[in-house]
């Protein structure tokens with residue numbers, strides 16, 4: 243059994259160790275530091291003690307026991323503006339495979355003012371249990387109460403794996419939770435699976451600017467293993483409203499005066515680009531030639547009710563903002579129809595769009611790699627073909 247030893251003779255009562263403990267296990271008694279049963283033997287306090295009064299006697303067996311207490315796969319059920327984010331359901335689909343490989347339960351966790359309806363949706367998409375914390379302080383999203391609620395649940399119920407969408411909310415919140423728990427977090431994963439030998443989570447993500455795909459395994463003595471995953475990387479699982487699951491409620495251990503931010507107003511960005519949710523995307527590449535020429539792409543997109551995408555070459559040329567970029571270092575998309583105009587189809591572009599249901603490629607070079615993955619290919623000048631498509635769709639769709 244590991245032991246945290248505090249030398250009463252050396253301790254000066256400076257209190258430096260107290261805030262360093264991520265588990266709140268240290269306090270002062272008669273001006274000497276004391277440790278209680280919440281201690282996880284992480285050693286954070288050892289390094290901060292200015293007089294080396296704290297020592298940690300490690301015992302490997304205890305650590306194995308401690309991490310083995312962590313089980314189940316948890317998915318954060320994110321919601322905004324009255325709707326659950328699609329990525330949460332995608333993660334439930336992938337989480338199911340991980341839970342089956344580990345022989346454990348798949349659970350959701352959700353925070354907000356009144357979220358029981360969303361929790362039931364998570365069950366319909368595969369969660370066996372959903373942990374819920376409801377409070378007026380949890381609407382709208384703020385980092386402090388969300389991370390407090392999550393840390394509280396994770397410490398109490400000890401999940402082995404925790405997954406978040408790599409959304410604005412998920413990226414902000416997962417980082418805070420990981421820092422508070424002093425565990426690792428692999429951001430922006432594009433693949434997840436279970437290592438058949440060690441049973442650890444294998445987290446795949448692009449590294450070194452996207453030039454290699456790195457497989458990351460967490461340090462064995464720290465749990466949970468945490469990752470954020472981009473929307474649209476995994477397919478949507480089937481919804482089944484007849485599924486049954488447990489709802490577990492936990493209170494929020496925080497009051498308004500402990501929260502450092504107030505939301506005064508929510509202002510949507512003027513040019514919100516919703517590539518992730520678009521069913522049809524019309525994308526332009528270097529073949530477009532200028533920012534003015536993107537008009538051709540926008541006009542077709544408008545007729546089809548589609549979002550406008552772009553290759554990195556078009557973004558780098560300054561013809562269209564980065565928010566439109568599709569690919570390894572841009573957005574990953576999975577629309578029903580992806581129309582690539584003047585895009586050669588580099589590996590990096592394909593990484594963000596090759597799982598689209600139907601790919602239409604318009605390119606004047608019959609050897610362009612995009613034709614290898616295209617469902618339909620048109621060899622021709624985009625400035626002739628795209629306006630023809632626009633006019634024909636306009637006629638047929640009556641727009």
Ligand SMILES: Cc1cc2nc3c(=O)[nH]c(=O)nc-3n(C[C@H](O)[C@H](O)[C@H](O)COP(=O)(O)OP(=O)(O)OC[C@H]3O[C@@H](n4cnc5c(N)ncnc54)[C@H](O)[C@@H]3O)c2cc1C
Nearest residue numbers: 452527528529553554555569570571572584586590606624
């Ligand atoms: C680490 C890294 C990350 C990257 N990440 C991304 C990423 O996220 N997304 C991305 O897109 N790229 C990314 N790239 C860049 C990628 O390698 C390519 O350079 C880029 O995708 C090329 O864009 P493109 O297809 O528009 O241009 P090009 O490869 O130059 O292709 C232009 C195509 O337009 C065709 N064309 C020209 N004129 C016409 C016309 N009038 N009518 C029809 N066709 C025409 C040409 O035949 C050609 O096939 C990344 C690269 C690296 C190294």
